[in-house]
Amino acid sequence: MLSTVQAKLLIVDDLPENLLALEALIKREDRLVYKALNADEALSLLLEHEFAMAILDVQMPGMNGFELAEMMRGTEKTKNIPIVFVSAAGRELNYAFKGYESGAVDFLHKPLDIHAVKSKVNVFVELYRQREAMKLQVEALEQSRREQETLLTRLQATQAQLEQAVRMRDDFMSIVAHEVRTPLNGLILETQLRKMHLARDNASAFTLDKMRAMVDRDERQIQSLTRLIEDMLDVSRIRTGKLSIRPTRFDLSLLVRNLLENFAPQVAAAGSSIDLLAEQPVVGNWDEFRIEQVVSNLLTNALRYGAKSPVDVRVYAEHGEARIEVRDRGIGISEENQKRIFQQFERVSASHAVAGLGLGLFISEQIIAAHGGTIEVESRVGEGALFRVCLPLEADA
Incomplete structure (x- = not known):
């Protein structure tokens, strides 16, 4: 050197x-x-x-x-x-x-003296070179220190991300355990009750009307379990890039109108009402099942957080896009929470005990993004929330 x-x-x-x-x-x-x-x-x-x-x-x-x-x-x-x-x-x-x-x-x-001059110059040149070499070593050490600091910062960030992932995993497992236990407990209690009636030869407990009620309760619990499993499977598909989109041509207004008819029991249970504004057909190429899944998630959230107030749904076309708007008049979403509600396992409001894994909006955003569209929210605390889905009318999904 x-x-x-x-x-x-x-x-x-x-x-x-x-x-x-x-x-x-x-x-x-x-x-x-x-x-x-x-x-x-x-x-x-x-x-x-x-x-x-x-x-x-x-x-x-x-x-x-x-x-x-x-x-x-x-x-x-x-x-x-x-x-x-x-x-x-x-x-x-x-x-x-x-x-x-x-x-x-x-x-x-x-x-x-020729020899004296050469000797002295050699000494001072050698000293200079040693100083320069030391300076280079110091600079290299300083560079190494900066690189180590950068690496340490990255490691700390990675550690924080891992800790966050562990917390999310623990929270997720806790939520899953709770959410799965609820419908399972219902099914277990129904089964035990029927076994008790059968053991007592209580035929009056199995009249046609009572059997219908039992089947309806079982169906709701099974649907809850199926929805939880499907949500978890969708997250796995999204992570592995295997979320499939199968577009067909259909009328978005008709899809939403039919979906609202199926939502009648949930609307009644929430003590709310839904008003639909869909004056014109909005036809395009999208995955009908997936779009219905997105709208169902938005309606479910609107009923959960709508404080029993009416929910407004609008379907229309504007600026070359198909748009679906779902507006509630409930608790609203703070600006800080608006930035995170589309993440996995996040709830609209942590202060309200609600069902679900906190995956609905995350999955919905991924579905809409796979269609080349966007989903956005406008809200203020205490003034409700408006979710707007925008889908391209003439783009291939």
């Missing part, structure tokens, strides 16, 4: 022949020698380059070597450059002492 660091040397003398002689003495392939005839030229070079050392002649017209050295020591960029003075003056002038006072690391008298 040290041999790859090229050293720059500065020599300053007012006599060109002295510069050439000194350059020939210290120049090598791994060194660049810069020459200056006076202090002004030297200062320009010092501002432009980073030198391993400077060899200054003491006696120069204008600014002499000592003054140039003092200026170098007063400048941040040049204050650490080793300075070697050379002078033809006699030793009796005590220039060496003054040179050391000016910050020089050595003082040479002319005529120069």
